[in-house]
Amino acid sequence: MDITRQVEQLLKQGRVDIFLGYKELYGHLIPHGYTLDNLEELENLKVSQHRYSLEKVATHLVEKKPDLKIGIIARDCNQRALNILYTWNQLNPENIETLGVNCCPSKTRKHGDCSYLEPKKTGEFKKENGIDFNAEPEAFMAEFDNPERFSHWMYEFNKCIKCYGCRNVCPVCFCPECSLENPDLVEPGSLPPEVPIFHLIRATHMAGRCVDCGLCEDACPAEIPLRFLYRQMNQIVGDVFGYAPGEGIEKSPFTIIGDKVTLEPKPMDV
Amino acid sequence: MNCKFVPSVCSYCGTGCGVLFEVIDGKINATLPLKSHPVNQGKLCIKGWNLHEYINSFMRLKGPLVKEAGRFQKATWDEAVNHAAKNFNRIKADHGPDSIGVLVSAKVTNEENYLAQKLARAAIRTNNVDHCARL
Numbered sequence: 001m002d003i004t005r006q007v008e009q010l011l012k013q014g015r016v017d018i019f020l021g022y023k024e025l026y027g028h029l030i031p032h033g034y035t036l037d038n039l040e041e042l043e044n045l046k047v048s049q050h051r052y053s054l055e056k057v058a059t060h061l062v063e064k065k066p067d068l069k070i071g072i073i074a075r076d077c078n079q080r081a082l083n084i085l086y087t088w089n090q091l092n093p094e095n096i097e098t099l100g101v102n103c104c105p106s107k108t109r110k111h112g113d114c115s116y117l118e119p120k121k122t123g124e125f126k127k128e129n130g131i132d133f134n135a136e137p138e139a140f141m142a143e144f145d146n147p148e149r150f151s152h153w154m155y156e157f158n159k160c161i162k163c164y165g166c167r168n169v170c171p172v173c174f175c176p177e178c179s180l181e182n183p184d185l186v187e188p189g190s191l192p193p194e195v196p197i198f199h200l201i202r203a204t205h206m207a208g209r210c211v212d213c214g215l216c217e218d219a220c221p222a223e224i225p226l227r228f229l230y231r232q233m234n235q236i237v238g239d240v241f242g243y244a245p246g247e248g249i250e251k252s253p254f255t256i257i258g259d260k261v262t263l264e265p266k267p268m269d270v
Numbered sequence: 271m272n273c274k275f276v277p278s279v280c281s282y283c284g285t286g287c288g289v290l291f292e293v294i295d296g297k298i299n300a301t302l303p304l305k306s307h308p309v310n311q312g313k314l315c316i317k318g319w320n321l322h323e324y325i326n327s328f329m330r331l332k333g334p335l336v337k338e339a340g341r342f343q344k345a346t347w348d349e350a351v352n353h354a355a356k357n358f359n360r361i362k363a364d365h366g367p368d369s370i371g372v373l374v375s376a377k378v379t380n381e382e383n384y385l386a387q388k389l390a391r392a393a394i395r396t397n398n399v400d401h402c403a404r405l
Contacts, residue, residue: 018271025277028306030290033273050305050312057273057292060299065271163316169302219303221313 004045006099007071011036016071016097020057022048031057047073047101053171053215055081059090067095074098077213080246081171084209087252090174120217130155131225133217137232157195159222166202166216166226172209172245179205199229206230207237208254211246271295277304282317284376284403285309289321298322362394371398 003021010016011034023032023041029048034041055078058070072078079098085091120133131140131152144152167173167180179201180186186198210230217226237243241253273294280287288307292300301321305312324330334350335342345353361369372390374383390399 018273020273028277028288028304030275030277030304032275033271035272037272052290052302052305060292060294061271061273064294068271161315163314163319165303165314165316165319168319218305218312219314221315 003047003073003099003101004042007034007045008039008042010071010097010099011039011042015069017069018061019071019073020054021073022046022050022052033057033061051075051077051213051215051218053081053169053213054078055085055091056169056171058096059085059174062091062095069095069097071097071099073101075101075103077103077211077215078171080211081213083246083249084172084211084252085174086249087255088172088174088209093249126223131228133223133225133228135225135228137228137235154195156222156224157199158192160192160195160198160224161222162191162193162198163221165219165221169215169219171213171215172211173205199224199226203229203233207233208241208243208245208252210234275302277307280314280318280321281377282321287314287318289314289318291322298325358394367395368398370394370396371400372396373400373402375402377402 007019007021011019017035019034020031021034022029023044024030024046029046029050031048031052031054032041032044034045054072054074058072061068061070072082074082079100082091082093082096082098086093086096122132122134126132129152140149164180167178180198181188185201186193210233212227212231212234214227216230217224220226234245237245237253243253245252271294273292276291276293278289278291280289287310288304290302290304291298292302299322301314301319303310303312303314303318310318334345334347336345336350336353337343358370370390372386372394374386378386387399390396
């Protein structure tokens with residue numbers, strides 16, 4: 001059965017109230033919410049080469065109407081992000097139906113998940129002064145010593161225009177209060193942001209959460225190799241806790257925090 | 271519950287980045303970069319990412335206001351345009367056409383910019399036309 005009929009069935013059987021898929025509009029493939037009210041639109045249902053964070057849209061919908069049943073076109077990366085959102089109680093798995101589709105087309109793999117996406121091209125200057133998008137962490141570590149690596153990362157971080165795009169596009173960023181907007185941690189209004197602290201705050205918050213979908217790197221106007229950074233971060237999480245974010249819906253090792261606070265809260269020095 | 275996405279062009283500067291508005295139940299809820307747009311290729315600056323905020327802002331001006339007795343009062347478009355035209359005519363008569371300048375904008379279309387300069391040159395009769403990017 002093709003995907004259009006499957007979605008039709010889901011809607012008609014009442015298993016989902018709204019189905020998030022894609023449609024073509026003015027030559028652009030954009031996300032769209034299909035419902036029973038606009039069933040005739042369903043003929044336009046497409047699978048997009050462009051990836052949008054549909055699960056993030058689902059969290060926005062649930063904010064407005066908590067018991068809404070949502071269907072989602074899901075690639076592997078969507079599915080991994082959904083698992084994280086289930087783990088952190090942002091979405092209820094009972095209210096979500098997914099229809100699996102092929103991953104982004106890739107030359108390296110016919111059906112690859114996002115980690116196997118066709119590698120981005122890196123310019124010569126960036127290779128020399130910054131970090132190659134496709135660098136192997138081990139090779140990078142072996143090639144440069146500590147100060148050199150630091151200067152390469154600083155070259156990348158200094159390009160940041162503080163658009164907050166990496167956070168805004170991230171499917172697993174859902175905190176109502178973001179540390180990146182805390183004036184005690186990140187000074188508002190200064191550009192470039194305080195490097196490397198700005199990026200390292202985000203990197204630490206990606207520990208145990210980042211599903212390596214690559215949306216942040218796609219959205220970064222400064223071409224900072226964010227996946228490299230977050231992958232390295234989660235390498236540590238994997239080594240210490242044996243936890244791979246998004247692979248299942250078991251409890252994250254980071255949920256321990258919050259059960260019991262052992263530290264006395266105290267005001268920050270200004 | 272209704273959720274749709276509306277492609278548009280960012281209204282902040284003249285670059286013309288493609289944006290996608292996430293509209294939930296008729297209200298713009300978020301802004302996303304349009305991935306397939308040739309100009310910004312799925313990237314946005316901080317202003318573009320927050321484009322929906324001014325649309326939903328309670329401070330947004332939704333109709334013309336005319337200043338009377340030092341305070342802004344709600345007015346109809348006819349009243350506002352007549353008020354502006356009357357005062358432009360008065361300034362032009364008292365101080366000459368070159369006492370008025372017209373600033374056009376990167377945010378509006380070419381055609382609207384053309385009309386603005388036409389207003390300046392043909393109606394007001396001044397060559398004081400400039401662009402907001404040179405402010």
